Amino acid sequence: MKFQFLNSTVSSEEILQNAILRSTSSNISQKKSKERLIEEHNKLEYYGDRNKYIVHNICSKQNLNLNLRFRVSIANLQINNHIPIEKFLLCRVITKFINIDALLALVEDPEGNVERLALYNWTSLPKNNEDRMNCRSIDQSFLPVGTLLVIKNLSYKVSSDNNTIIHSKNPKDVIIVDRHNKLIDNLKWSSDILDKKEIKRKTADDFRCRGNDYFASKDYIAAIDEYSNGIKLEPRNVTLFANRAEAYLRLFQFRNALIDAETALNYEPSHLKAAYRKGKALCSLQRYQEAIITLQNLHLSMKASTDGSISSIKKSTEQLLKHAEILASENKNGQYDYTSIINEYCERAKIKKDSKGNDEWVYEAGPRLDHADFLFKDIEIRPVEGKGRGWIAKCDIPENTLLMVSKAFSIVYSHEALGHTMQSNIPNEKTTCIASSLCNEELITRITQKLLAESSYCQEVYQLYDGLNLKFNQHLVNVDAIGNIVKYNSFGLESDIIIENSDSSGMGLWILPSYFNHSCVD
Structure with missing residues (x-):
């Protein structure tokens, strides 16, 4: 399926590839080592398309005439600049190719620089029996x-x-070089110069x-990979599980964090940090009573201790316990401190410039506030004949009753998609349209990424109306369904609230509000 945005058409395969790359690759700007790039690439194999395809037929050229003066290295490539037609990149493949939307692999040049390579338009699905044979x-x-x-x-x-990433969109621009080509006989590959020193085997502590x-x-993401490698060597290493749980929490992968925290506690029930992270994960999963019990037990276990080294976690536990009790009250009674929430939003919506001049949040998650969902007790969500699932009032509801409070399943603010804030005092319809289109594409990608990371969210999303009536495995990520769910259920955010030259415009998906039947047809 293809999705039409303002100035582009994007396939579901491309969105899936983008989400997979985000899930497996860290976006830290520092230069990555060859080892790290290989580790990230190897994770792609889990998502790779294993179907058989007709592959573009290429032949190696034994008498290829190369003028090495026109060779460019990976280090000299410039972002968004095509190299002159007479120049070329000489490289060799250092990982197997994996097919998602493009064919993806890692390549290195003679200087030892390593980069990702994406080959487009190399495959096609077989259409007849003769093609299937080939x-x-x-x-x-x-x-x-x-x-x-x-x-x-x-x-x-x-x-x-x-x-x-290096892009090549025409298979005819990729030529296999014969290994015995005399022109490259004298070319030295730096990675072939073996280090004579003994390679030290890494330990779990390494x-x-x-x-x-x-x-x-x-x-x-890289931290999780390292902790995971250590766990492979020492499957009962409590510190590694506890550390990985915290890394999962930072990526908002709360179910994965809970699994790791509970595993650590199974091996060492008195591990303070694991218990604290379990409570934190339970809060984020809206399992408030379990979180309160976990944190109360942790608080009691530290209460009589005079050990100064645990003063920090003791204080953090007290604060988190208080917060969990507030969330539980919000969730059960619909009691919210609106003034405090507005002040919290205004503080967390502040924006600063990064090193490249783009806008970024002062606080890591921005104004994504941690408050509980609430649904009034006399409302239920169930199938409505001819209209799908929707809100049903079980009785007459008094005027001014709070019906529902819902936290976004996923939300994208305009500057996160644009790279800069839209100024409210400079009305620009074109900029607004571009921001809306980019937010739409980004929202689909982020939801896809979230479901890839924790597939248990799939059924929660797939229960929403998608207009397609598709039949597919509800436990697997389906970008066609996600895109249409966003189309019919997403809400746009108006930029009425301006805080220090930043705006709150954007787009998001909320689960509970999506069940409100807003059809004009009786």
Whole structure:
């Protein structure tokens, strides 16, 4: 399926690829090591398309005439600039290709620079029996590791996950170089110069230290990978589970965080940080009473202690327990401190400039506030004949009754999609349309990414109306369904509230409000 936005048409496969790249790759601007890039790429295999395709037929050129004066290195590629037609990139494949929307692999140049490569328009689905006989999978036999490539007319871009990638859209611009080509006989590949030193085998503690370093730089995806590698070596290492739980919390993957915290507590019931992170995960999953019990028990276990080293977690536990009790009251009674919430929003909606001049939140999550959902007790959500699932009042409801409060399942603010804030005092219809279109595409991508990370959310989203009546596995990510659910159920945010030159415009998906039947047809 293709989705039409303001100035572009984007396929569901492209949105899925963008979401997968974000889920598997950290978007930290620092240069990544070859080892780190390979680790990120290998995670893509889980999502790769294993169907058989007709693959563009390429041949190696034994007598290829190359003028190495026109060779460019990966280090000299410039973002959003096409290289001159006479120049080319010489590289070799260092990972297997994986097919998502494009064919993805890692390549390196003779200087040892490593980059991601995306080959487009290389595959097609078989349409008849004869074609099916000639099709093959994208596996180790397709441009295997070690294949030398010359790539012309390439482009160098920043992809959706904010990492760079080499794009090639024409298979005719990719040429396999014969290994025995005399022109490259004298070309030395830096990675072939073997280090004579003994390679030290990494321990679980080595992975813990590397994970902590990544965590300190807010590279939570890389931190999780390091902790996971350590867990493979020591499956009962409580510290690694507790640390990974905190990294999951920072990525808002609360179910994964809860699993890790509970695993750590199974092995070491008195682990304070694991218990605290369990309480935090339960709060975020709206399991408030369980969170309160967990935090009360943790608070009691530390109450009589005079150990100064636990003073920080003791204070944090007291604060989180108080917050969990407020959330429980909001959820049960619909009692909200509106003045406090507005003040909290105004504080957390502040924006600053990053190193590239783009707008970013002062607080990491911005104005995404942590408050509880509420649904009035005399309202239920159930199927309505001819209209799908909707709100049903079980009795007459008094005037001025609070019916519902809902936190967004996913929300995108305009500056997050645009890179800059729209100023309310400069009305610009075109800018507003562009922002709305970009927010729409970004919202679909973020929801897809969220479901990829924690598939247990799938059924919650798929219960909403999609206008398609598609039949598919409700436990798997389906971008066609997500896109149409956003189309029929998303809400636009008006930019009426202006805080220090920032605005609150954007788009989001809320689960509970989506069941409100707003049809004009009786």
